[in-house]
Structures are given as C-alpha cells and as structure tokens.
Amino acid sequence: MCTVFFDVDTQIDFMLPAGALYVPGAEKLVPTIARLNAHAWSTGSPLISTMDAHAENDVEFLSWPHHCVAGCLGQRKVTPVADRAVKVSLAAPCPDVRQAGHVILEKVTVDCFTNPHLAEVLTQLEADRYVVYGVVTEICVQNALFGLLKTGKPVTMLSNAVKELSSAAAETMLAKFTALGGEVASA
Numbered sequence: 693m694c695t696v697f698f699d700v701d702t703q704i705d706f707m708l709p710a711g712a713l714y715v716p717g718a719e720k721l722v723p724t725i726a727r728l729n730a731h732a733w734s735t736g737s738p739l740i741s742t743m744d745a746h747a748e749n750d751v752e753f754l755s756w757p758h759h760c761v762a763g764c765l766g767q768r769k770v771t772p773v774a775d776r777a778v779k780v781s782l783a784a785p786c787p788d789v790r791q792a793g794h795v796i797l798e799k800v801t802v803d804c805f806t807n808p809h810l811a812e813v814l815t816q817l818e819a820d821r822y823v824v825y826g827v828v829t830e831i832c833v834q835n836a837l838f839g840l841l842k843t844g845k846p847v848t849m850l851s852n853a854v855k856e857l858s859s860a861a862a863e864t865m866l867a868k869f870t871a872l873g874g875e876v877a878s879a
C-alpha cells in the first residue's frame with residue numbers, strides 16, 4: 693500500500709504572519725505539517741511538496757500580491773526539505789523521482805497540474821492513495837484534491853492540516869469534494 697503525502701504550498705509567504713500572502717492562522721498548522729512530512733519520511737512514503745516559484749514579473753501578480761518569487765525568503769518552505777529532495781521544474785525534463793525522499797514540484801499558477809510533469813511523477817510513484825494538506829483550502833488545495841481524484845485513487849484531505857481564506861468557499865469546496873468521493877480525516 694503506497695500512500696503519497698501531498699503537501700500544498702506550505703511556504704513562508706503563505707504560512708507566516710510576515711509573509712506576503714499570509715493566510716490568517718496558517719502558522720498554527722506548522723507543527724502538524726512538519727509531523728506529517730516526518731511521518732512520510734519515517735515510513736518510506738513518497739512526499740510531494742508543491743511550491744509556488746514565480747518570476748519577478750509573473751502574470752499571476754496582476755491578480756494576487758507579489759509572493760513566492762523563486763529564490764526569495766518568502767518562497768522557502770516553512771518546514772524542512774529532505775536531503776534527497778528532487779526538484780520538478782516546469783522548464784526541465786521530468787526527473788526520476790522513484791528514489792527521491794522528497795519531490796519538490798514547482799508551479800506558477802494555483803493549479804499544481806499546470807506543471808506538465810505532475811502526471812508522470814504520479815505514474816512513477818505508483819500511489820494507492822493520496823493524503824492532502826496545506827494551503828489554501830479552497831484554492832490550491834482544492835485544485836490538488838480534484839486533480840488527484842481524477843487519477844481514480846482514493847484521496848483524503850486532512851481537515852486539521854489545511855487553512856482557508858473564506859470559510860464559506862471552503863465549505864462549498866468540501867461538499868463538492870465529498871460528493872465526488874473524496875474523504876476527510878484528521879491528522
């Protein structure tokens with residue numbers, strides 16, 4: 693049984709009060725996210741961390757404040773990155789991630805599936821199920837959840853390890869997710 697842990701956008705700009713696009717209360721998730729990622733490593737489960745990696749003049753900044761510019765402090769993950777991390781960039785060919793202790797999946801939109809290599813990464817990891825957490829519940833987490841559901845494997849969202857900007861929008865998303873067969877659990 694291969695469970696893939698899917699950690700969405702837990703980067704300084706989103707997770708900490710000083711971040712450029714801070715999600716209020718997200719910093720309280722940090723110990724839980726760190727524990728989940730460490731659990732993935734200790735059980736040999738693949739861990740994929742999606743990470744915004746914008747250019748200085750990214751088109752996304754027309755609709756969102758300037759955030760997560762590649763190489764800047766705010767773009768860093770708020771929890772540790774494993775030594776054997778493999779980066780999956782948009783520009784480079786898809787690497788072999790089968791032995792990677794940590795897959796860093798870069799993206800420049802709110803949908804991680806716009807990284808053209810994600811489908812290939814998922815194929816390589818041969819997941820039986822996905823466990824998803826991070827921010828923002830009704831935006832990037834939603835895109836990850838719905839995209840992963842399309843693989844046909846079970847997808848579980850950990851409700852105490854996600855954070856929303858709008859609780860109404862998050863509730864609407866959750867209703868849709870569970871109607872599609874998604875599961876909700878606690879970490």
Ligand SMILES: [Zn+2]
Nearest residue numbers: 744752800801
């Ligand atoms: Zn972004």
